[in-house]
Amino acid sequence: ENNEINGNWVGISFDYQDNSRISNNNITGNSLYGVLSRNTLNAQDNWWGDPTGPYNVTFNPGGLGNEVSNEVDFEPWLSEAVIFDEVGIQRPVIIIPGILGSAQKNGEWIIDPILHTYDNLIDTLEANGYVEDVTLFTFPYNWYQSNVLTAFELKNKINDVQDICDCARVDLIAHSMGGLVARQYIQSNYYENDVKQLIFLGTPHEGSPKAYLTWEGGKISSDANGSLVNFIFSREAKKLGYNDVFDYIRNSPISSVKELLPIYPYLIDKATGTYKPFPSGHPINDFLLNLQASLQNLYNSNVVLTNITGLVNPTSTINDFRVVNSSDLFLWQHGYPEGFFENIGDRGLIFGPGDGTVPEESSTTIQSAQFELAYSHNQIPAKGAGLIFKVLTGVTPTQVFDEFTGFGFELLIFKMLSPADMQVIGPDGKKIGKNFNNNEEFDEIPNAFYSGFETDDEYITIFNPLEGEYKAITQGTNNGGSYTIATGLISDESIIENEFTAQTTPGQIQNISITLSAGEIEVAPEDFIAPHILINSPQLKDYLRSETLPIDVVFSDKESGVFSTSLNLDNISAGNNSSIDLFFQPLGNHIFTAEAVDFLNNTAHQEVEFRVIASPDSTILDVERAYSLGWITKKAVKEDLIRKLKNAIRLEKRIDFLEEQFLDKPKIVKRIERIENRIDKVLARAIIRDLENQRNRNINDQAYFLLLEDINWLINN
Incomplete structure (x- = not known):
């Protein structure tokens, strides 16, 4: 397109049989044919030298423009000559990121503030003449939702840009899943013919097998990007009440994961050594299948397509899986990768060629200008920045920023699970997060991102963090309660995770130390002293069953304060500053426990x-109490029991007096004690017989x- 073709015998002679297209050209003044083709050729939207269109004896005999052969599809044609743009920036460009390429800042989506995948591309475009919010725009979006919804939002974004630039068309740069969003819009029935160029960057046109691990097993790749996604998903799943990541993805749902599943055979049955049938033996991606079915809409859209892909090496990318049957009721319904866990x-x-994320067979299927870069999936936007600018403008850039490597980095993340806001102070004293003094934000740490405190999704990321001690300062919000700070150190090699849970009240400030050293994370509160507990009552002694036991416990904590307390008597809850009626407690040993937890979860x-014991006097009181409760129904029975107990007490006192008279004669005392024991048992057994006689009667x-x-108890003690 964009050619002046005139003064020839035949302007264009075409012999190929494919989906080629010529458009937006001035084809005039050619002696025999403007276009001569032996196969069907799309030549819509060209100027043929006259508003009546090209001459064709069969389909447009009244056309006064250059002649075309019957195989040329020339309608519609342009009604006036194309005024060719000068080389350079002609239209605004919109950058569409891929999955994980957008994050929310106080509820508003912004483009990749975490991994900075697009920084070099944006810097290169700006350094060579593009102006932010004038000719350069980004389209961050909710990558959890279906690409169908996002595509409609893209339509609205293009309309907004057109209002700014007062232009008919825009250019699109679409990375990874963003390319599928762009295709969904252009191939839809609501496309408004407002895109001039579309540059794909590592787009999985036919899906990415990596998505199978996530959709079927709730597992995410172990590279840095995958570790970050897993960290985020696992915390969100816990916070929102899902069982695990699999449950969260399937039932939330995170539709974009399913919409990345491949639409070709990629599951090899170990038992047969052959691919399982497609689509019946594979999970179905209706989104991509529908997009594939309407692919011709893309080719007929008059959009200039460029496809830039990455190729790391011939074995860098998951291409297939060798699967066996799974016994799990929910996971791996279409096959478990043999030996995966x-x-x-x-x-x-099974690995093959690709960019580390998208196989070559998926990324290269679009018919367009093709460029292959020797870089990985997330490196393409940066390493291809110069090429992208030249494709957009036809001009070689004067300055290119492409230092982003896409690997070899570390990412420190702090995720707050409410109800609290946070601020982080780095080892060098620089801050990021909420300013508790004025309800604004600190943004002092380079390459760090704070999601803001205006929503319930609050976190901080620090790209390539310093080693040393970080201080996380939290402030309670809403009604307070339990909160968790989840921390992770993510790299291509590993992810180190740690969590700390504490309690807070509205406005309460707490300090937590997070030490990053030698690839390890240690989390500890600055207050590590447990609360103090003083039990005034009960005490280590004997209590009569007839007594009432007061509960008196003092709790204190000089640091973060006492958050919760609990009291138990024999594992049954008791209240402080209350009393326990020992009449209803069994005789013998009892254990009273007191526990306290401070706001930083130190426990004491x-x-x-x-x-609890019985004495003759307390037993008399127990008889009286039983009568008052209606357990003994006849007063005479009660008085008879008391009389016998009192007789036994009087006899006991006489024997005690007798013993005192013979203290200097131990043999006599021992004989008296033996007689006393026999008398005691006789009297007690007589009372027991009375109890048995009256049982179930009175x-x-x-x-x-x-x-x-x-x-x-009296007999045995």
Whole structure:
């Protein structure tokens, strides 16, 4: 396109049989044919030298322009000559990122502030004449949702840009899944013919097998990008109440993951060594299948296509999976990659050519100008910046920024799981996060990103962080409660994770230390001292069953404060500054425990062991209490029991007096004690017989067993 073709015998002679297209040309003044083709050729939207169109004896005999052969599809044609643009910036360009290429800042989507994938591309375009928000725009979007929804949002974005530039068309640079968004728009029935150029960067036109791991197993690749996605997904799943990442992806749902599944056979059945049937043996990606079915709409759109792909090496990219049947009811319904979790052999992963994410067979299928770069998926926007500018403008850039490597970096992330806001201070004293003094933000750490505190999704990322001690300062929000700071150090080699959970109240400030050293993360609160517990009552002693036991415990914490306390008697909850009626407690040993947790989850535990016992006097009181509760129904029965107990007490006192008279004669004392024991047991057994006689007549089971326990205690103690 954009050619002046005139003064020839035949302007264009075409012999190929493919989906080629010529458009936006001035084809005039050619002696025999403007276009001569032996096969069908799309030559719509050209100027043929006259508003009546090209001459064709069969289809346009009234045309006064250059003649075309019957195989040429020339309608519609242009009604006036093309005024060719000068070389250089002619239209605004919109950059469409891929999955993970957008993040929210206080609820508004912005382009990749975390990994900075597009910084070099933007810097190169600006250095060579593009102006932000005048001729250079970005289209960050919610990459969780379906690309169908995002494509409609792209239509609105283009309309907004057209309002600014007062122009008919824009150019698009679309990376990764962003290319599918652009295709969905251009191939849709609501396309407004407002795109001039579309440059694909590593677009998975037929899907990416990596998506199978995520969609079927809830697993994400272990490279830095995958580790970041897994960190985010796992915390969001926990926060939103999903069982795990798989449950979150499937039932949230995160539609974009499914829309990246390949639309060709890629699952090899281990049992047969052949590909499972497609589509029946594979998960179905209706989005890409529909896009493939309407591909001709893209070729007929009059959009100039350029496809830039990456090729790291012949074995850099997952191309297929060797699968076996899975016994899991939900996971791997179409096959489990052999040895994937067991780390056996190749783990069922079959590698081939590609950019590390998108196989070559998926990225190169579009018929367009093709450029291949020896870089990985996320390097393409930076390493291809100069080429992209030249494709857009036809001019070699004077300055190119392409230092982004896409690998060999570390990313430190702090994710807040509410209800709290946060601020992070680096080892060098620089800050990022909420300014608690004025409700604004600190932004002092280079290559760091703070999502803001105006939404419930709050996190901080630091690209290539310094080693040393970071201080996370939190402030309680809403009604307070439990919050968690999840931290992760992500690289291509590994991800190191740690979490800290604490309690907060509205406005409360807390300090947490996060130390980054030698690839490890240590998280610890500045307050590590547990609360103090003082148990005034109960004490280590004997209590009579007839007593009421006061509960008196003092809790204190001089650092972060006491968040919660609990009191238990024999594992049954008790209230502080209350009392326990020991009449209803069994005789014997009891354990009273007190626990306290401060706001930074330091825990203290204290316990006291005591006994509940019976005496003759307390047993009389227990008889009275049983009668008052209606457990003993006849007053005469109650008075008879008390009389016998009092007789036993009087006898006991006489024996005690007798013993005192013979303290200097131990043999006599021992004989008296033996006689006393026999008398005690006789009297006690007589009372027990009375209890048994009255049971279920004038004494219910509650009174019977309680008083029986008292008498047996007196016999045995």
